[in-house]
Amino acid sequence: MSPSDGPFIAIIGGGASGTLLAWNLRRLHVRAQIIIIDPADRPAVGLAYSTLSSCHFLNVPAGGMSADPxxxxxxxxxxxxxxxxxxTSGQFMQRAVFGRYLSALWAQARPEWRQTRVLSCERVAGRLELTLEDGDVLRVDQVVLATGNxxxxxxxxxxxELARSGRYHSxxxxxxxxxxxxxxxAVVLIGTGLTSLDVLMRLRENGHRGRVVALSRHGWCPERHAPSFAATTDIIPEETPAAALAYFRAFRSSLACGISWRSAVDALRPRINLLWQALDLTEKKRFRRHLQRRWDIVRHRIAPDVADFMSVELENGTLVCWRGQVTRLDFESAQVFLQARCPAGVFTLSADHVVNCTGPSRSYDQMPDTFPYELLRTGMVRGTALGGLHCRDDGALTDAGGQCFGDLFALGPMRWGTLFETTAIPEIRRQAADLAALLTERCGYDVQEAPCNVVLPEEGLRRTGYGS
Known part of the structure; x- marks a missing residue:
């Protein structure tokens, strides 16, 4: 049961999202107990920043990775x-270094850490009751889903047979x-994006010299970061109709006027969620189908060192990128056989190892044994037609009947579908700061412990858009 009689906030997920929220709550001196529940071996770093590989770099320069918006x-x-x-602010740091930074924020936040999983959540007598895998039950006032990707x-x-072989890696x-x-x-990577480059770089770091084939539906590789400044003109003017094709034409028109594509993309970044929310469901689906991958390529650019590595691999023929959509996987004679379809027809590849590098799934209703799946199954939350979870602007989740109780929130990738951009640190840090201000207003503010430079809740709420 709850170890205290005061307000109790449970954050489910101890990676970057959960750490940033706990850190902001501590900075505001929220009058509540903060607990983070996560079964990981190391708190704070999550999957992305727990890597110990020296060749894994951030995709954003150091100047854009502050925890504080x-x-x-x-x-x-x-x-x-x-x-x-x-x-310097323009340097790209190793992801492990950012993991050390997150660990320092965790140390400042000082949350209680429960190294276990949450199995279920239900409302009991006006509170949320969490059943944990270790057999404990917690009754809390606010729950935040921050489980990341x-x-x-x-x-x-x-x-x-293929699963037992150890040759296919999910x-x-x-x-x-x-x-x-x-x-x-011989290795085949399913996917040609950021994850496939991470895997390739680590393979080479481990001494792998074999030929690697990467394939995806379009066969497009990530683009390189290069010096640029966000355009000052409206890339998609306010009068542009809320339609995927209209957005695309406005973007192309800006390029035709001499604006570089990097400057155009960077200028859109602050407005992209508003543009997304203006689309109806049909247009959102159209964008996902026809333009999502194009946007991902130009938006999620790679550090120059990583781009140089990729270029050398492609030029040497040690990395080959093909276009194809996987339709079948088989295992025979200690080899994995992969069948794929492309515009020219069907082809087959054989390899010693095949790795799924297609990026994170947000179809939580297809992920048994995960907490979001359990919440969807019991109707505590509902998904969107595009994946992710349905929530309000402040991250408060709605249940299967469309009701919002205001005690269950989503942070970061969990908001995908409702939002378009919600997985990168610049978006997550803003969400974490705003949600911390909201929870502080509800739970109370410990004036006794507050340093003089802490923004009071009333000021913070006006600044972040909460409150009247």
């Missing part, structure tokens, strides 16, 4: 004090598989 140089100051005194969706049916984040890949083994 009101203090753009917060990460830079930490870097100069704890990592490199000469680092889940693994990729299956690309084809995997037979029991996620590139399976650390164990790298040790099983021989130096000359």
């Amino acid at each position: 009101g203090d753009p140089e917060h990460f830079l100051r930490w870097l100069r004090k704890h990592h490199d005194p000469d680092v 889940y693994g990729p969706a299956p690309v084809a049916r995997v037979t029991s 996620s590139g984040w399976d650390n164990g598989f790298y040790e099983r890949v021989g130096p000359e083994d």
Whole structure:
């Protein structure tokens, strides 16, 4: 049961999203107990930033990775004090270094950490009751889902024989598989995006020299970061009709006027969620079908060092990118056979190892044994027609009947579908700061502990748009 009689906030997920929320709550001196529930071996870092690989870099320069939306140089100051005194805002840092930064924020937040899973959630006597895998039951006042990204969706049916073989890997984040890949083994990566590059770089770091084939529906590889400034003109003017094709034409028109595509994309970043929410469901589906991958390529650009690595691999022929959609996977004679379809027809590849690098799935209703699946099954939350969970602007989740109780919230990737951009640190830090202000208003503010430079809840609520 709840170990205290005061307000009790439970954050489910101890990666970047959960850490940023706990840190903001502590900075506001919320009058509540904060507990983070996560079964991970290490708190704060999550999957993305727990990597120990020296070749895994952030996709955003250091100047854009501050935890504090009101203090753009917060990460830079930490870097100069704890990592490199000469680092500049334009440098791309290793993800493991950002993981150390998150760990420092965790230490400042000082949340209680329960290293277990949440099995179920229900409302009992005006509170939320969480049943944990370790057998405990917690009754809390506010619950925030901050579980981050889940693994990729299956690309084809995997037979029991293939699953037992250890040759098909359902996620590139399976650390164990790298040790099983021989130096000359043939490897096929399903996906040509950011995850496939992470896997390829780690394979090479481990001494793999074999040829790697990466394939995806379009066969497009990530674009490189290069110096640019956000355009000052309206890339998609306010009078543009709320339609996917109209947005696309307005974007192309801006490029025709001489604006670089990088500047155009960066200018759209602050408005992209508003533009998305203006679309009706039919137009959102149309955008997902025809334009989503185009946007992902130009929006999620890679660090120059990573782009150089990819270019060398492509030029040497050690990496080959093909266009194709996987339709079948088989296992025979110690080889994985992958059948795929492209505009020219059907083709087959064989490999010693095949890795699913298609990126995180947000179809929570197809993920048994996960907490979001359980919430959907019991009607505590509802999904959107595009995946993710349905929530209000403040992140409050609605149930299967469309009712919002205001005690269950989503943060970060869980809001996908309702929002268009919700997975990167710039969006998550804003959500975390805003949600912390809202929860602080509800739970109370400990004036006794507050330092003089803390923004009072009333000021913070006006600034972030909550309250009257």
